[in-house]
Amino acid sequence: MKRVTMLFAAGFLFLAAASLPIMRASALQAVVTDDNLDQMIASAKTRADHEAIAAFYEQQVLDAKKKASIHRRTAETYRSLKIPKPVYMAEMCDGIAAMWDKIAADNSKLAKAHEDMANNAGG
Numbered sequence: 001m002k003r004v005t006m007l008f009a010a011g012f013l014f015l016a017a018a019s020l021p022i023m024r025a026s027a028l029q030a031v032v033t034d035d036n037l038d039q040m041i042a043s044a045k046t047r048a049d050h051e052a053i054a055a056f057y058e059q060q061v062l063d064a065k066k067k068a069s070i071h072r073r074t075a076e077t078y079r080s081l082k083i084p085k086p087v088y089m090a091e092m093c094d095g096i097a098a099m100w101d102k103i104a105a106d107n108s109k110l111a112k113a114h115e116d117m118a119n120n121a122g123g
Contacts, residue, residue, distance in 0.1 A: 068101050
């Protein structure tokens with residue numbers, strides 16, 4: 001009887017250990033990257049799917065704001081150098097900063113849309 005109990009316990013332990021990676025994989029939230037964004041959007045069904053996509057876009061907002069800030073500082077540096085016209089370096093940097101501002105705003109709207117989708121999704 002003792003031997004049967006030990007074999008049963010060992011078998012149960014083996015089964016539990018074998019299923020642990022499967023349980024962990026299903027518990028992990030998907031990570032959205034530049035490379036899989038289209039696939040993740042196309043297959044998004046659950047709250048977690050949309051939250052992961054929203055998080056991706058929120059990171060894009062932060063990155064775009066950082067780039068806009070860099071170009072604003074660079075524009076001020078060019079202005080302080082008093083580079084003669086028609087070399088419009090400061091103006092070009094202003095334009096690039098404005099472009100990154102728009103990208104940040106659009107990514108923010110995409111993040112909000114996926115947050116709304118997450119709130120309306122099941123699972």
